[in-house]
Amino acid sequence: MKKGFVQTENFKRLREAEKLVAKRGAREAGLVIVRGVYGIGKSELTERWAVDSGYVFVRAKETWTKRAMLDELADKMGLDKRGRNQEVQARIIGKLAVEMVPMILDEADFLIRSTASLLEVLRDITDLTGTMCFLVGMEHFPLKVARYGHIASRVARVVELDPLTVADVKATIAAKAEVAIDDELIARIHAQSKGRMRLVLNAVANIETWAHANGWKKVEAKQVEGKVLCTEFNGQQLGKRRAEV
Numbered sequence: 001m002k003k004g005f006v007q008t009e010n011f012k013r014l015r016e017a018e019k020l021v022a023k024r025g026a027r028e029a030g031l032v033i034v035r036g037v038y039g040i041g042k043s044e045l046t047e048r049w050a051v052d053s054g055y056v057f058v059r060a061k062e063t064w065t066k067r068a069m070l071d072e073l074a075d076k077m078g079l080d081k082r083g084r085n086q087e088v089q090a091r092i093i094g095k096l097a098v099e100m101v102p103m104i105l106d107e108a109d110f111l112i113r114s115t116a117s118l119l120e121v122l123r124d125i126t127d128l129t130g131t132m133c134f135l136v137g138m139e140h141f142p143l144k145v146a147r148y149g150h151i152a153s154r155v156a157r158v159v160e161l162d163p164l165t166v167a168d169v170k171a172t173i174a175a176k177a178e179v180a181i182d183d184e185l186i187a188r189i190h191a192q193s194k195g196r197m198r199l200v201l202n203a204v205a206n207i208e209t210w211a212h213a214n215g216w217k218k219v220e221a222k223q224v225e226g227k228v229l230c231t232e233f234n235g236q237q238l239g240k241r242r243a244e245v
Helices: 009-022 042-053 066-076 085-099 117-129 141-146 166-176 183-193 197-214
Strands: 031-035 056-059 103-106 133-137 155-160
Touching: 009 031, 009 042, 009 155, 009 166, 031 117, 031 141, 042 056, 042 103, 042 133, 056 066, 066 085, 066 117, 085 117, 103 117, 117 133, 133 141, 141 155, 166 183, 166 197, 183 197
Parallel strands: 031 133, 031 155, 056 103, 103 133
Antiparallel strands: none
């Protein structure tokens, strides 16, 4: 499979949200929630966006404490991590206030547990710097944030990331696949994957394996008739009925 970044409809939604939030009235309303179901490519999309744009990208973790989060942010910014929490946070604030580089935190659901203390630390940073902070989480993440009114009031926008369209799948295959795949098979991949990027890429990998084994330069739907293109983690084969009991 080839390396490459696909500018899907979801990517366009992110870019549009960034432009709108950059023009916001309230400086402190710099939080942007990015939500979507699992498997649609949120992490790959936002990380690649961060790399290409020079933004700060970190992945939140279940084990994070305030200090762990500050240390990772400082690491990404090339800052000294020595000293107390307040000192590390002050360095982060100082750098962002000058450079105004947006932050992107993936797996943002981990930022809220029994309290929102990690989000409070981020709120301090965005309040004092005016920089944007994109919080990437699952579909119900906005409801978690909504429990904390003083933080929710700083959310400038919620960006909905949807499952891939047929056009997105076609663009992904054009950018990633090492063999040509016909439109009928692309439609089948879209249907079986339910628009989830993770499963689309698994299907492409399977098709490439069959193509290389058989010497196919282009793969048509009829050549892989009856084959399972992608599977769920639980073992259920997508596009294939369960055996009747």
